[in-house]
Amino acid sequence: MGTQLGGKASDLMGQVQGSQAWTSIFRPGSIFRKGYTDSPRNRSYVIMNSVLYHLHPVKVKRHGVRVSYTLCLGGLSFFLFILLTVTGIFLMFFYRPTAAQAWDDIYILQTEVAFGLLVRNIHRWGAHLMVLTVFLHMARVFYHGAYKPPREFNWVIGVILLTLTLLLSFTGYLLPWDQLALWAVTVGTNMMGFTPVFGDQVRFVLLSGVEIGTDTLLRWYVLHVLMLPFVLIIFLAVHFWRVRKDGGISGPL
Amino acid sequence: MTEVPEHLLRRAKEARERMEGSGESAEAPAAADSGPPPAEPTAAEPTAGEGEKIPAHLLDRSRSAEEQAAMAPAAPGGPVAAAPPSLPTGPGGHTQRLLTVVKSGSIQDVKAMPQDRVHVWPHLLLGEFVASLFITAFLLIFSVFVNAPLLELANVNETPNPSKAPWYFLGLQELLTMFHPMVAGVTIPGIALFLLILAPYIDRNKENAPEKRKFAVSLMTVHLMFWAVLVMIGSFFRGPGFNFIFPWQDGLFFDF
Numbered sequence: 001m002g003t004q005l006g007g008k009a010s011d012l013m014g015q016v017q018g019s020q021a022w023t024s025i026f027r028p029g030s031i032f033r034k035g036y037t038d039s040p041r042n043r044s045y046v047i048m049n050s051v052l053y054h055l056h057p058v059k060v061k062r063h064g065v066r067v068s069y070t071l072c073l074g075g076l077s078f079f080l081f082i083l084l085t086v087t088g089i090f091l092m093f094f095y096r097p098t099a100a101q102a103w104d105d106i107y108i109l110q111t112e113v114a115f116g117l118l119v120r121n122i123h124r125w126g127a128h129l130m131v132l133t134v135f136l137h138m139a140r141v142f143y144h145g146a147y148k149p150p151r152e153f154n155w156v157i158g159v160i161l162l163t164l165t166l167l168l169s170f171t172g173y174l175l176p177w178d179q180l181a182l183w184a185v186t187v188g189t190n191m192m193g194f195t196p197v198f199g200d201q202v203r204f205v206l207l208s209g210v211e212i213g214t215d216t217l218l219r220w221y222v223l224h225v226l227m228l229p230f231v232l233i234i235f236l237a238v239h240f241w242r243v244r245k246d247g248g249i250s251g252p253l
Numbered sequence: 254m255t256e257v258p259e260h261l262l263r264r265a266k267e268a269r270e271r272m273e274g275s276g277e278s279a280e281a282p283a284a285a286d287s288g289p290p291p292a293e294p295t296a297a298e299p300t301a302g303e304g305e306k307i308p309a310h311l312l313d314r315s316r317s318a319e320e321q322a323a324m325a326p327a328a329p330g331g332p333v334a335a336a337p338p339s340l341p342t343g344p345g346g347h348t349q350r351l352l353t354v355v356k357s358g359s360i361q362d363v364k365a366m367p368q369d370r371v372h373v374w375p376h377l378l379l380g381e382f383v384a385s386l387f388i389t390a391f392l393l394i395f396s397v398f399v400n401a402p403l404l405e406l407a408n409v410n411e412t413p414n415p416s417k418a419p420w421y422f423l424g425l426q427e428l429l430t431m432f433h434p435m436v437a438g439v440t441i442p443g444i445a446l447f448l449l450i451l452a453p454y455i456d457r458n459k460e461n462a463p464e465k466r467k468f469a470v471s472l473m474t475v476h477l478m479f480w481a482v483l484v485m486i487g488s489f490f491r492g493p494g495f496n497f498i499f500p501w502q503d504g505l506f507f508d509f
Contacts, residue, residue: 043372043374044372047372047374052378056378058372059371059373060371061368061369062370065380067380072380075384083392103406103407110403118393118396120401121399122392122396125401126392129388129392142473143463143473145462146461147452148453148461155452155453163446166421169421170419170422177407178402178404178405178407179404179406180404182407183412183417184419190438191429191434191439192438192439194439195435195439196439
């Protein structure tokens with residue numbers, strides 16, 4: 001009985017894997033075409049014949065996979081960025097960036113939307129954590145001397161990514177439109193207003209006016225959910241591409 | 254110093270187990286499997302007792318040469334004419350044999366040494382997956398128990414005391430208490446950022462190991478600690494009026 005069922009199942013699997021739909025989804029060489037058995041060849045195929053090949057090579061230096069070398073910090077920063085994008089999209093469904101509605105929307109999100117409070121918490125703590133992991137990633141790269149030739153320019157991109165991360169966090173800070181948001185941003189933008197020569201203009205562009213108001217909220221919302229992530233993704237792509245082109249991870253020490 | 258790739262190690266282990274499992278009778282087939290080196294088959298021949306170092310066919314050859322030499326006096330002037338009766342071939346009809354193995358490094362200029370590499374799947378991907386699971390679990394649990402702050406509605410006319418920037422800018426706000434705003438808010442962070450970007454072009458030392466670049470490591474540590482200490486003072490040691498306080502005496506004035 002059991003073997004009969006098993007035979008039927010394997011027959012069915014064979015039919016599915018032979019179907020046009022299946023073979024059109026998984027390209028020749030994909031491990032999903034015939035099923036995976038552990039062999040060096042299939043281990044290569046997992047990467048080589050999947051979209052992951054855009055991110056990872058087939059093989060990396062042995063010391064590079066040790067957790068104690070990278071502490072996973074770069075990867076975790078990227079993962080947190082994905083997590084923040086997912087939770088951020090959820091929050092966008094319930095939020096309108098005007099001074100009259102923003103705070104109420106957050107309040108209703110927390111009290112009436114299913115998992116609203118939890119998702120907002122994850123978004124906020126994840127954002128703080130991402131600032132931390134990006135910062136620690138930079139420190140790790142510095143202490144390993146990984147910014148040295150041929151990786152100088154990737155370090156420059158990394159510093160830009162750190163700045164973008166701070167800006168993303170800062171623009172998000174205003175959006176709840178509570179006392180904390182308003183005054184933290186007031187303090188922050190006042191500092192930028194002291195830019196020499198064109199300080200007032202910088203402040204005016206940032207605030208979309210002479211003081212923080214509903215226009216500022218819209219401007220920072222667009223920066224936060226669209227423009228800065230867009231720029232960050234482009235720099236991320238170049239960052240990852242350069243990691244591989246510059247010979248993979250640095251070291252061993 | 255490179256390690257043996259693990260799939261080779263595994264294969265060797267499996268072969269060893271197979272050999273042990275099937276007893277001595279399996280020895281010959283196992284040896285045949287693994288592609289025997291040229292001198293191997295002779296070991297099975299009866300001359301094994303004479304010492305394994307001399308291949309049997311060479312012993313045969315020297316024996317026949319001795320016989321020739323014994324016959325030689327019977328046919329004077331023979332040595333030239335009596336060339337070896339047969340070509341000196343090995344047991345399999347080979348006319349060549351392996352004399353020595355020359356390692357590539359000694360006669361070739363090896364530009365790139367092969368590096369010890371491992372497959373991204375499973376070694377790297379599994380680690381990344383586990384790390385992302387851990388961070389997700391951590392964030393989820395933390396978020397269940399700690400709520401993000403939502404203070405009362407923003408009010409332009411009511412300035413909270415103290416007003417603090419986000420924590421990562423609190424180092425700058427701390428500098429504001431010491432310097433003119435243009436120095437604290439623009440010049441110092443600007444120079445810090447600029448130097449950070451230029452670090453790879455300033456640092457000409459080619460070494461990677463921390464013990465060979467003590468100056469760079471110390472400088473960076475001082476730099477990072479500078480900001481870390483300022484951020485901590487700004488976060489926990491500043492109270493109403495941004496005056497210095499001790500958090501264990503006056504409480505926390507800090508929202509995340």
